[in-house]
Amino acid sequence: MASNCSAQLGAARALVDLMRDHQQLGVLEWTLTPVGVLLGQQTAVEGRGEIIAECARVLGGTPVSVRADVDGSGFAELVTVWRGVNVKVWVTYSVPAPPRALGTVVPAGGGR
Structure with missing residues (x-):
């Protein structure tokens, strides 16, 4: 248990440093x-x-998985790994739909 506490403490310190020095990454839920x-x-x-x-620019590494539907x-x-701490970051995203011409009928499902 002590090693888990030590690992968590190291990760917590790394997170504090990350948020202090790279506030743009605060948009992520950590x-x-x-x-x-x-x-x-x-x-x-x-x-x-x-x-x-x-994140790759700040933390190092290369995105390992990218998929577009x-x-x-x-x-x-x-x-x-950043400052000796294992880090995993992931994001799901959607490209915004192109704007519709005025008067375009929207599908029944409420799509964009």
Whole structure:
């Protein structure tokens, strides 16, 4: 148990440093696992998951998984080690729909 506490403390300190020095990453929801892994996530955002590229720039590493569906939505993930702490960041995103011409009929499901 002491090693878990030590790992969590290290991850907590790393998170404090990360938020202090890179406030732009505060848009992610950050959590610590019981074994000291730092997890960042963001769901259902518009765009193409650009925050993952910013995380890679700050934390190092290369996104390990990027998927885009036919509708432009997707998932991006980064797994890396920063200051001795295992970090996993993931985001789901959707590309904004193109604007509709005035008077366009919206599908019954309320789609965009």
